[in-house]
Amino acid sequence: MIAFLRRPEGRTALFVLAVTLVRLIAARWIHLTEDEAYYRLWAQHLAFGYYDHPPMVAWWIRGGMALAGDNPLGVRLFPVLATALASLLAADLARALGGTPRTAMRAAIWYNATLTIGMGGILAVPDAAAALFWIACLCALARVAKGGSPLWWLAAGAAAGLAVESKYSAMFIAPGVVLWLATDRERRRLLLTPAPWAAAVLAVALFLPNLVWNAQHDWITIAKQFGRVAPRKFAPAHVLELLAAQFVLLNPLVAVYAIRGLRLPWRAASPDEARPSLALPILAGAPFAGYLVLHALHATVQAHWPVPLFSGLAVCAAMAVEVRPGGAIARRWRIIGTTAGLVLSAGLLVYMTQTHSRTLAKVDLILALRGWRELSEEVEALRQTQGAGWVGTVGYGTLSQFEAEHRIKAPTIQIIERDRYRFDQAPHPPLQGPGLVVDLARRMDPDDLKRCFATVTLVGELDRGVHGGRHAHYAAYRVEGPKVDVLTAGCPDTPERILNRFRSGS
Template sequence: MTDLGQQPKDLREQREPASLPDLPLFLRPGGLVALVLALAVLKVWAAANSHLVEDEAYYRLWGLHPALGYYDHPPMIAWWIWAGQQLLGDTVLAVRAAVILSSVLGSLVLWRTGLLLFGARAAGWAVLFFNASLLIGIGGILATPDAPSVLFWGLAFWALVELQTSENANWWLAVGLFAGLGLVSKYSCLFLGTGILLWLVWVPTARKWFGTWQLWAGGLLAVYIFAPVLYWNQLHDWVSFYKQFGRAGSGALTSKYIFEFIGAVFGLMNPLVALPACLGAALLSRGTWGKQAGSALVIVTVLPFLAYLIFHSLHARVQANWPAPLFPAFALMAGMFVARASTASRFWRIWATGAVVSGLVIAVVVQIHAVAPLTGVLARKDPTFQLRGWPEVGRQIEQIAEAEDAHFVLTSSYGLTGHLDFLLKGHTAVSQAPVSQVNERIRYIMAPQTSSESFGGTGLYVTTNRRDRSALLLDRFADVRLIAEFPRQVRGVELEQMRVYRMSDPTGSVLDPVETRQPTG
């Protein structure tokens, strides 16, 4: 079997330009660039013509109030959204623009990484598998912290591969830069640092880097970039650290969620890609056990985060998007395996082609469906249901606000707060105060706090039948009454029931106080 931890002789030949004509057109750089750009154009169209999902609507508020940190996550996605808003205005496309660009850059970096590790054929398959994964092909327009964390994790790994290939210690500075930016994107990038340390300790030939100043300078650079986030957390009682790390290992040991986690990873990766990824991981694990630098670099940098996710799934549910930073490495594993197996087996060529075609077709259909729903019969089982019906909801709320002479809107969920703030931003009747969430005020510590005087007169409380917390209003207003119910729907199919309450005559403080200190005991 080929030594996967070292570069075989023919790998150097595969990187020569003269070998590229031997590749199928769809694996050549030109073909890959054309495909990635075509997918980006489709994503731009879908991003501009579909509505925000719940989390995106919430993160849009972050972009309007850029800060060094937030209750839920570090600030990178807010900065990306802010940049889009400066260029494109307060639009849906502005929220998603940087995310779409990041998928193009991520594909380019993945190709270079695969080329250095396994050759041009494997690099081409890795890019195809990455874009054919459901997480990237379908979710690649959504503005969430996963997008920058995937990009910067991938960039840091690319810099490590450049280091391993060139033996140039200056690449440690790039590793530190991208790792620091990854930490500013999502705290899960801490596991990449753990993986890098394991690689340095595990592989004998890598231990020499401990003696170079660039390694330590790169580590200090990562800490320096992350320091503002630490400073913000220190000012706010370490609130986002409590939020993210407080749930680690919580709950009793159970097997309830482990199979759900495995199924979600296989499903979002694309099941036809997941199998060669597992086989590629098995091959690379042999080289890792033999302490071969190239194999170990792929496997060991993945292991800490994967181990944490498995540990968490034995106690509580792992959200499907959490493993996202590992997907470029999974695509590399699959690309490496298929590149080598397909040269000797027609079966794997057919399998890999089917994986790419099926993944891309599903991605294209879902993107079109996101803009122009093909059917509504799936209702809430439709993966795009969060996008549906919001413009109509906004118009209904505007009409009710005008009829009731309402001057402010309250909610009790962050997603609905984000949605209504976007939908009502040009409506003068409710301009007395921004759309405000009554509870969980900790989520809005980055924004100027609304004064109690803003809630005089008549207001509306908007909620859904599933999340109705109108009881919160009874001791805040003298008069609270249900005045309207209507469905949020797609093609005549109800997704959920919206409820609107009318409030007047506040009796005290309307909004909960903003408390950042976490409860103890």
Template sequence: MNRPGVGFAARPVAGIAVTLAAVLTALSGRYGFHRDELYFLVAGDHLAWGYVDQPPLTPLLIHMSSSIFGETPMGIRVFSTLASALTVVVVALISREFNATRRAQILAALCTAVSGFVMGVGHLASTATYDLLAWMTIALLAIKLLRTNNPRWWVALGLATGIALENKYLVVLPLAALLIAVLITGPRSVLRTWWLPAGLAVAALIAAPNLIWQATHDWPQLTVASGISEDDGTENRIMFVPLQILQLSPFLVPIWIAGFLNLWRSPTLRWARPVALAYPILCVVVLALGGKPYYALPLLLVLVAAGAQPTLNWLTTTARRTTLAVGLALTALTSMLFTLPVLPASAVNFVIPVNAEQGEQIGWQELTIATAKAWQQIPEAQRARAVLFAGNYGEAGALAKYGPAHGLPQPASGHMSLADWTQPSDMQDGPVLLVEQERSQSYEANFTECRQVGTVGNGVNADNEEQGAALVLCTGTKLPWSQTWPALRRYY
């Protein structure tokens, strides 16, 4: 049985994790809600075992966080901040599994904390935030299984996987990649045990409520996934390699390459070769599926953990130590600049080409105010039968959050699970105010006598998705809402 060479550098690693948490907390209240967060707030009011586009865990956690800490950007991001801090600790623990010294564990934790991906997902309350922690935990347990050849780790793996599946199905990708890698390189003995089906049973039992929900609703997540691949697949494939480098940090590339070589070549880490091979296999799978480039990024953090010790061994001169220090400092600075709201909102266009999510936190209250002005153009006598219809879940979430203070009714929307919660009654046969990112003749063909009565501006000219959105007032629907609704439903 292989054993880690040294103990865990608990205090310094915890200090790094706490520092990251402090930075994220200090900046979490700037800008505003992200479009996904606004949707999660609405989903939290409709708690269920599943949704059209996701399992239930993230909406539940955001609902809990907002209930405890307040329905503000800072309040709903508390659990995300904690998850990112824990991710730093888990990566350091992974490095220890690869025989890293205490100093190397500290370096692994530091690289993780300053990486752009960890900062970016830690700033927002999103499925990716909790997915990253889940991937790192599963990776740690899988590495323990390979290192010790103790099949009992399969049960812990099943437990972690089951919980992860209640947040996002993507966790099956790295597990599949690791399984393929084990079949290629060994040790195959970890697969020849009854503990493996026991672990699978634990995972299936925990994931069952959401899987049953999906099955009884015709697997809408498959529809969403196929739509994303069809819509963005080509762009995702083109940008895959550049974003593997940029989203973690270009300055960390030598460290994760060193980690791959360490796992692949080191005689003492021969048992970990499938961990190295899992990353390129995962890249091939993501490219084939047309998935988003960040789907493969968590395994790069495992390679960073493996590269910490070789990097320290390389620091034999003052020049090399200076190079590492400068690289980490530049990583921290660029990561903060492009993933955290450190710039004034008026300067956000500088970072949007690299990280569009920054812009999606700006302008939601302005959208609501513009919508309220357009709503006032409906004669007061007709407003009780009128409908406010949002084209996407970000718009619907913003109008649900800020609209009541401006005299707006609860919005309807056909986007994702909102279509199941907000369908207007056939009795609402009055005017319809549409909020559209871009005007669409095929979309407006469901309504009568449509004319644009306003345009959304976010006040700082941020080039986000809602800047310039059209407010279109129609006299009504061509058919009753019950007949019109299927044509308005959108899965991506």
């Protein structure tokens, strides 16, 4: 065992184990984000599809909660383990593409030194599963490229199908693999064998349940996600935002070496210089990267969208060091950049656990995580005082956080966007008596509520946060006499401006 730990492979495993333990501790003590709390609701009602995404994140949360309980660790258990496995697969891919054990170790470390993975590797979001299955597909294809068994094609197909069952953006791996095959004569011959086509059939079969679910539910997920593809106004400034943000989130050190690595397969090399086989991660990721740039021509690309590409970029960066390691100064900067990424990520995780710190709340970067338990208790007390039989919200995040806190002893519903809850097929009794609608004050307008209820009365103003720090301000309205079937159809005549306020922030 000691001999193994002295080898690069052993040090890689030890490093991944250490950062995983840190993430597990952080996952337990960091409050759920609104999206995580929302996906937790999905896990209460397992289905083959949901309003926003395919079902993988819900299945993972359900499994984690079965093992670790209904708490932040249970919600995040599988995503944290997936980050660990993706780290090991990044090392495996580097080795399969011709890198040394030391390069493989660097790929795993640099993958975790990116800020998106270092800080976000605990989050229970669809990207966690998509990133894992994406790198698993590449690892299987790397075996194919080395002449491995045709069964590796089936492994690649299974990974690709599960990636799409995690997030639709993983569909871009299919044209990426075709591009990789088409750009080399030997690889093109593989298309004449049955294995790639069997892999494609397997991938589609694994994704088919979600397609069937969508067909049965008016294609709501497909319509929502693919509706983003349609171009709107031309705004190329978003491309600069995308590049600048990802340069930072990838870690400037890793980003610089990744750029060098992206050039390696096509750069003229000296006779004594090794040429790494980086065409696979580069070409497989090219269609997705191209789409992100295209999307940025008309809209903002969210910071976490490119995450499936990070493992391949870490491998490219590590390979670039192997080809041209540089001198002592370059080694020193690599140590500084790697350490900075890991320490900064760990520091941010510690900061995110301090949801009750008055000192840190004065300059608050995590207001979205603060004060949900206290707010839930205040809402429950107000509900009882007002004799309300149910609690409503405008935002799905507010509803989800109330549900996760288990403090409100009455039915809770989101009064708009009822399509979000098609996963819950259980019959619900009609809402009884008056209700209490609570949400951020900027989302609430009594005139809007009066379109759905006969009587609307402001009965309270609440704050969520830490005393002495920034606060999120909430309004509470007592409502009676619904004019529509709120539980089934929601408020269909809610003006677009209330939806815009909801989407503008949490």
